[in-house]
Amino acid sequence: APAQPAGQGVHVMRVVQEFMQQSASQLTYHGIHQLHTEMPEGQLCVFFRNNHFSTMMKHRRELFLLCTDVGYLDKPNLVWERLADVSGECSAFYDGDFAPYDHTAERRAAAGAPLVTADAVASALANIGNK
Numbered sequence: 667a668p669a670q671p672a673g674q675g676v677h678v679m680r681v682v683q684e685f686m687q688q689s690a691s692q693l694t695y696h697g698i699h700q701l702h703t704e705m706p707e708g709q710l711c712v713f714f715r716n717n718h719f720s721t722m723m724k725h726r727r728e729l730f731l732l733c734t735d736v737g738y739l740d741k742p743n744l745v746w747e748r749l750a751d752v753s754g755e756c757s758a759f760y761d762g763d764f765a766p767y768d769h770t771a772e773r774r775a776a777a778g779a780p781l782v783t784a785d786a787v788a789s790a791l792a793n794i795g796n797k
Contacts, residue, residue, distance in 0.1 A: 692716060693752050701729055708794070713749075722749070725764055725794065732787070733759070743767065745790055762790025 693715045705711065705724045713722035713731060721732035723746075730746040738744050743761040750756035759767035 695752055698729070698749070698752070702727070705729070723794075730760065730764070741767075743786075745787055762786060763793070 701722075701724075705722075707724055707727065710721060710723050713720045720734070723730050723732070729749040731749055733741075733744055733747050741759075744759050744767050745762040746760040746764060748756075748758045748760065750758070761767055
């Protein structure tokens with residue numbers, strides 16, 4: 667390997683460390699921009715972030731992730747999470763019709779209302795093309 671000027675190796679190391687810290691979630695703002703630019707409206711795809719696979723969909727020019735984590739099991743009608751930024755600070759949750767998620771539904775579920783099922787999610791996906 668050719669000799670590097672003094673300090674260049676340290677500079678490269680710092681640049682790499684900074685990149686790794688800023689993209690620890692395996693997502694960058696450039697990546698989000700590319701998804702918005704290149705992904706067709708209505709497209710479903712597999713998305714990988716934080717060492718997990720998710721189903722992603724572009725709907726109404728927004729990116730949405732299908733909520734499949736067991737932590738959402740007791741969240742009636744919570745189907746989608748909007749992917750808006752790298753950190754998740756601007757995330758918002760939506761139901762199967764892409765309406766903002768109604769957090770009061772959790773209280774109704776505790777009172778005995780049914781939880782969202784796999785069939786409800788499949789029905790919501792099937793209805794997307796009909797709107």
